[in-house]
Amino acid sequence: MTFQPGQPVRVKRDFPELRGPCHIRTPHYLRGLDGTIERPLGSFANPEDLAFARPAAKVPLYHVRFDQPSLFNEGAKGDTLLVEIFEHWLEAR
Amino acid sequence: MAAPPTGDSIALLERFVAALAARGIVSEEEIATQIERTDRASPEIGARMVARAWTDPAYRALLLRDGTAAAEQMGVSMAGAPPLGVLEDSATLHHLVVCTLCSCYPRMVLGYPPHWYKSAAYRARAVRDPRGVLAEWGTVLPDGVGVRVVDSTADYRWMVLPQRPAGTEGWDETRLASIVTRDHLVGVALPSAA
Amino acid sequence: MDDTPPPATHDLGGAPRFRCTPVDPDDEAPPDAFGKRVDAIRQILARKGLLTVDEMRRGIEALPEAEYHALGYYERWLRSISGIMAEKGVIGAEDLRP
Structure with a gap:
């Protein structure tokens, strides 16, 4: 496990959609944004491979917390968002 | 609102079910049992x-x-x-x-x-x-x-x-x-x- | 220069297109017989190891945008599941043709 609860992370600003058929569980609206690790959720087979019936390695999954109003410059101060994100989509910051 | 399925979709479903049944993959009985089981969750x-x-x-x-x-x-x-x-x-x-x-x-x-x-x-x-x-x-x-x-x-x-x-x-x-x-x-x- | 591509059709979080569309709390629309049948087949195929949820999602995500929004929920599922079963050779592609 690479990341610890409370650790600041950034979602990779990557768009595999540009490189051909793919299946990704990292929402577009979070790419490149800063969040904080809430807690680890265990490891799960990589959906990006499962979707194409390829052998899928298990990847650690985290609950990552984000500031909600800064996502779209809307919403109420202090509100938050919690999202499951796979480790290979996260980098330390 | 949810619209009812189109005639095309209903026909596709029946062709799909027939193909699965013909190959012994899924039977009508299994489908009925599964629906019954799923209906129990609420x-x-x-x-x-x-x-x-x-x-x-x-x-x-x-x-x-x-x-x-x-x-x-x-x-x-x-x-x-x-x-x-x-x-x-x-x-x-x-x-x-x-x-x-x-x-x-x-x-x-x-x-x-x-x-x-x-x-x-x-x-x-x-x-x-x-x-x-x-x-x-x-x-x-x-x-x-x-x-x-x-x-x-x-x-x-x-x-x-x-x-x-x-x-x-x-x-x-x-x-x-x-x-x-x-x-x-x-x-x-x-x-x-x- | 911003090289950010637009979100895929299914990737709806924050989509401006629906920003002012109301959500109707009374819109329950429980599945009809068609929906329940599709749903049951999905579960049976998954249990038999012939289909993962991610394969089904990938098939739904591949639907053209107009079709994605025009089709009902379980109609999308059916398009995806039947297509993937043909793609994997579980059934023949010809089995699905009228």
């Missing part, structure tokens, strides 16, 4: 889990630690189902569950998702304007309560453990379960004693 299961968590601290701890085990303890078969995660509301925090990428939903303990949960509007707006979405249900949070939107993107299915409402002191589990609805377990509304 929000009453989730409501019973919440009521028990409100009255039994050990069960509450289990529910928050391992929702799957807590569901099993209520007699729900979770074999083959995605893990169930439960998020607890507090005096300062309220959870709202959405799936922006598809429509992940804790079906084992809530049954089939309602149409609005699967709608493009709900999926688009819940992460952008959560309090506006809550207002569609007439839900206004007390001052000092923050919203935490939960975008269900991966392997878990999420359910909310709401706060036990005031005025329910001394109620037994059955009575408590009777005031908990599907909307409370998704987080678009809050239970009340009335």
